[in-house]
Amino acid sequence: MRTGVTLVAVIETTRDDAERKQVTVLFADVSGSMDLAEGQDPEEWRKIMQRFFSILAEAVTKFEGTVDKFTGDGIMAVFGAPVAHEDHAQRACYAALQMLDDVADYAAELRRGPGLNFSTRIGINSGEVVAGAIGRGSDSEYTAIGHTVGLAQRMEALAEPGKAFVTEHTAELAAGFLDLDDLGEFEIKGASRPVRVFELAGVGQVRSRLDLARNRGFSRFVGRRDEMAELQRALARAADGDGRAVGIVAEPGVGKSRLCHEFSEHCRREGYEVFEAQAQAHGTSSPYLPVLQMLRSFFAIGDADPDQQVREKIAGRALLLDPELVGELPLLFEFLGVPDPDRSLPQLSAEARRRALTDLVCGIVNAPKRSRTLVLVVEDLHWIDPGSESMMATLLATIATTRTLLVVNYRPEYEPEWLDAPVYSSLPLAPLERTDTGELLRHLAGTDPSLDGLDEPIHERTQGNPFFIEELVRELAECGHLEGERGAYRLIRPIDDHGVPVTVQAVLAARIDRLTPEAKQLLQVASVVGKEVGAEALGLTAGLEQDQIDAVLRELVGAGFLYEVELYPRRILAFRHPLTREVAYGTQLAASRAATHAAAARAMIELEPDRHDELAALIAGHMEAGEELREAARWSARAAFWAGHRRPADALRLWQDVTRLAEQLEEDEERSALALSSRLQQLDFSWRLGMDPAEADALAAEAKEIADRSGDLRSLALLKLMTSARPGVSRRASEWIAASREAIALADEAGDVDLRIAIRAVGVYAQMCAGDLDAVDTVLDEIFELAGDDIEAGANIVITCPYSWALMARSIVLKERDRLEEADAVAGKALHIAATFGDPETESWARGNRATMMAERGMIEAGLSQAQRNYELTERLGDVFSRAVALTGLGLAQTMAGEHTAAIESLDLAEATYREAMNAGGEQEAWRGTIKVWALLGLGRDEEALAQAERMTAIAREREMYWQLPSALLALAQARRATCSDGVEEVLDEATQLCNRLGHLQTLRKIEAERGVATATS
Ligand SMILES: Nc1ncnc2c1ncn2[C@@H]1O[C@H](COP(=O)(O)OP(=O)(O)OP(=O)(O)O)[C@@H](O)[C@H]1O
């Protein structure tokens, strides 16, 4: 390793082009090299080592790995970086086998010669590394760094001489393709848990992913009816002597091989001869691999057949087809690796040989004596070597009048040169439809009810790619999200947080790496910006001009990474595949990703000046990911304000973000302001949504400390209100009112008119609950005097539109004073202002109030439908307080309409909803409960009604809720009468006295009516 590089220099030169990558790392060394070196002349030794190194390096290069460094007595190699290979684990293993073979040969030579005993040990591991340049200036080198590297080195140390050991991580990727002997688990230094280790034993049976799938047991073949029909039509034409070629095109894993397999099986069942061949990912350097494969299967050559038998098979079949081929037999023998020792081959140039071979293959396929239809399947043309490719092209040009069907498949990045050939048609394969995904999932995972609802997210994540679906299910099972066995799983943990399976990641990373560097970089930037990105924002974030962007986007769209969701007025692109986005995102270093996040935020700010409010949460998210915490806090606060009382749950969450972010900022005025206001705001939402009391207490204490320090009266006033004078405080009305007075006094001292109005509007609710109509009137008068006719006065501080709320309070007072018509008019005005102001919260309260008034005035049906509608609208707010109020109003309207069972349901739901969130019944508890008494009485459940009425009266009395107590007493009297209990008169008297004292004329009227009934029946 390089020494003398200072840390500073390293940091300086760690350029942004480093990436996180999934790779396989291989270490190989000479075992016991030090002992060997001792007895050896250094010059000789150097020669031996050099030879040894070149054997290792050649094996690495052959499988397109990178020699990362020479370690003194060996090498470190990386497969899958700088350019990703989806089969990086296989490649490393193949290279290891090659090394073991070649080193063994060389060792034998050395044993014979200098008499040296010499062998190699290899260690292999797969996983994530950070790969990129490290070092100083022009000395910097590309290297891979990470735990994955260390573990590979440990494998090498563990390996016995002449063996290659691989970890479970490599085994997972290479299983089937390679034979691996399980050696059990080992404790490895530096690894937190034991690692399962395998010895690499040789090449496995599996040639392709489809073989692997076959070994595991194919999943049920779904969909693909149209494609099968098209292939069958081509087959019918070929059988008629109208030779055809069909090219199936699709991205990795979409099912090209599976479709070919199903079609081949179909052909065989129909009695056709089918021959299959396949280009190999690591085979571009071995010429004619697929052609050889095809010919070997055509001549039925087995692996173990002796050479002579092979020659007989070839000659037999070839001559049967066309006696003219006799002259070509030596060439064919040689090509298939069984040269005839008796007949030597004339020397040919490579080009002449290629041409002769091509003629030969075409001659065999198009032999005049051939009467049977031939189906040739060649897979994975994207990996084909140039020799085979040109042979295919020639073949295609000659099959028009033969009984040949050629089926090929390839990925979209490949474009065959014969696209326009008349015999050729391409068959693009789309991903699975939703219903097919569902069917496949049911086959893979089963039908347990816990899996319901999984179709959609899995289809969304995999976009109907069957390979991704299979891998995802396998991985979910391995990671314990699914329990049971294949085809019969149960979901035991939600899947939303699950990452991309390594197998899928390998495929996607390899695709991304095939892009041009510009396109790849832009894709990475896009992955940071979002699932959907505007072209302009993308350009700005990436720091590119639009014309530069356009060319690169064309490449990304052309290669199927992005698609255009919208062209006008703005060009918006989206990721075709969510998993691609995750992989593109995951490959970037944290530091450069952060910078891109911040740039994305700034681009949004610049490009969308009219949508800052709407985008604030998104901008804040990017700012935070970009480590610009101050900006993140500011934008979160803005987003929280914007969500406001329309989306209280979002607002609360955003204020929590502001508190958390402010915590991380440097101490200054802005930080204090954010820290304080975010806490006050959270408290403001706590009475609407509920909050753990300990949490609320902590927030209040922290806010108090900050406010005291700054002596900020405004905040102290708000804090007083939020802690002691807001709805939901568990106090007696008198204490509540006292706190409300203190808050008002503080606001008056602070002097801000808006604040004075805002705090009065909320504070007056205490007096209202206490039933003190005069006091309410006084505060309302103050509000209207301060506000004048400005309906915006005091807005958005505690409630959105205090003006409309004050009007509503006034209408309630008027109603209690039994001035119903005036009350209704004011209530209508309150509702109108709340609605036009855009304050859905106050609008909900006002509409509920209006509904009750309608019912009170005898318009029961209209009141009921208004209350129903109000409840439905309020539901959308997601605010517990308002929801409970709306349900209570609905319950009242329902009882008045005689729908007592429905009323009880509404009231119980209101009670449960409120209590669950707030851990208490709140100030409306006795009112809700009193309405329920009426509903119970309506159903004849008199005993229950009586018990309930006793309880509600006690609660209202205990908490001094004199707005409710007269009604509760009235209900108690009714319940006593219904159950023929004593004390009817007594409670009616108490209620009358209260109503007289407080001026509750409307309730008084009801009490008098009840007294009339009571007297008449006694
Ligand atoms: N229609 C289908 N129904 C059920 N399973 C399918 C279907 N198509 C493909 N599969 C399964 O999905 C996996 C991937 O399919 P396949 O190997 O055919 O993809 P491919 O397009 O050939 O990918 P590559 O380009 O990587 O070769 C296989 O396990 C296969 O059995």
Ligand SMILES: [Mg+2]
């Ligand atoms: Mg395939």
